[in-house]
Amino acid sequence: MMKAHNAVFGIPLLMVLLAGPADRSSxxxxxxxxxxxxxxxxxxxxxxxxxxxxxxxxxxxxxxxxxxxxxxxxxxxxxxxxxxxxxxxxxxxxxxxxxxxxxxxxxxxxxxxxxxxEGAPGDSGQIPFAEADQLLYAVDQGEAKVSVIDMETNMVIRTVDLQALGFPAFALPHHVAVEPDGSYWYVSLIAGNAVLKFDRENRLVGRIDVEWPGLLALDPTSDRLYVARSMASVNPPHRIGIIRRTDMTMEEMDVFIPRPHALAVARDGRSVFTASLSVNDIAVVNPEQETVEMTTLAGDRPHVVINFAVSPDGRWMVGTTELTSQLFVFDLDRLPDLTPVDAIDVKTAPWHPVFTPDGRWVYVGNNWDNSVTVVDMETREVAAVIEGNGIAQPHGSAVSPDGRYAYIASRNLKMPEGHTKSAHVYKPRYDLGDNAHIGTVIVIDTSTRTIVRIIEIEDYGSGLGTATRRQ
Ligand code: HEC
Structure with missing residues (x-):
């Protein structure tokens, strides 16, 4: 009797469980x-x-x-x-x-x-944005996700859920780098201790273990992807990682500075720049000759260099400083000397800088000021300070390939106690019970320097990266 019962009811029950509660039918x-x-x-x-x-x-x-x-x-x-x-x-x-x-x-x-x-297909099975080719990858550090944004419509078109791929909820994805032809993209996982490689269709195709990875910088002239160390670690290795992108193997190179964080590659691929979070030293690495040259920034106080950006023509580099709130300008014609040739005062704690494609402007979010500074690289002066809803502890930055839009990601966490702008957090458009601190990506029209859209992403917007062409 029991046997017959199981034979009849056991199997369909198992099938229902496997199919999952969301499945009405096949x-x-x-x-x-x-x-x-x-x-x-x-x-x-x-x-x-x-x-x-x-x-x-x-x-x-x-x-x-x-x-x-x-x-x-x-x-x-x-x-x-x-x-x-x-x-x-x-x-x-x-x-x-x-x-x-x-x-x-x-x-x-x-x-x-x-x-x-199932992909929100249309009547003939077409999947939305399957052909989108102007992509912005926005890392959701608080939720182990990456939001993919179409830069033509400025809408989120896909979510890459790292938890669904077996990574923990606290993997802390941080920064993203994209192949110039858009064929692959890479993301660092601070607490997941890895750098992952995804293809255009967001399939995980490679990974390499890296201790405390933070910022990434891709060398378009070679197969190398550089990785520095996260701010979350107080004593990470004094080395940067040099990943071979095709097979995701890695060598590490000593840079002789504690907490190497900021990271950029010269346009010719011959120099890599990294700076320490705890001392005022910048290292210039020659990856071919495996040499390191050091420049010490002047000043008695720690600057805490956050990140670099190299101009499209390769001549200039800018670097932001968290504690002295400056945008340093470096002349790369003077390498290996990296003494700044200019220092522009911006607002409190500038984070990731980015150049417009014409090299004329630099956009940078000021992390502790809830503002975005636009610097004119011709006059070396601040051209505008943008404030407004949606900017809440700005972090990553990117510019669309046509230069039309600048994008700034926001963490939208609570400000430290006593901070003047502690109450200024972004309030989502709809209260869904669990979204009070969602991150944003604001879209700035570079011709008017106004915020034209607030893209709501998942928790804690951090790194941004763009893909421009389809393979
Ligand atoms: C009685 C009018 C009304 C009906 C019926 C209605 N909506 Fe709405 N919808 C609104 C209004 C008004 C808003 C603006 C937000 C608000 O006031 O709640 C809105 C907002 C939305 C938004 C958010 C748009 C945005 O980006 O801000 C979505 C999505 C939406 N509705 C979907 C739906 C769906 C799906 C249905 C059917 C189940 C529906 N609505 C039925 C009036 C309506």
Missing amino acids: APVSYAEVQRVLDAKCTRCHVGPDAAEGLRLDSWESVISGSRHGEAVIAFDADNSLMFELVTKLVGGPHPTELESEALTEDEAELLREWID
């Missing part, structure tokens, strides 16, 4: 089913030129093109898609019940989830 959801739900419960307010928040929900194309603020759906990631989050967990009642409209039933919400997790 057949993929068709977009027509999704549209029927949207037509019944949503399009009343989300159609035409007056659609709420500019979000039209009357066709696949309009759903995918999002609202005036950004994406409604991130393909393959229902949990982080605003459209799914709002209708399931908006605090005060699932949307649109706060507007006294009927909520989705559990089955309808589940249908939406499945459709998004």
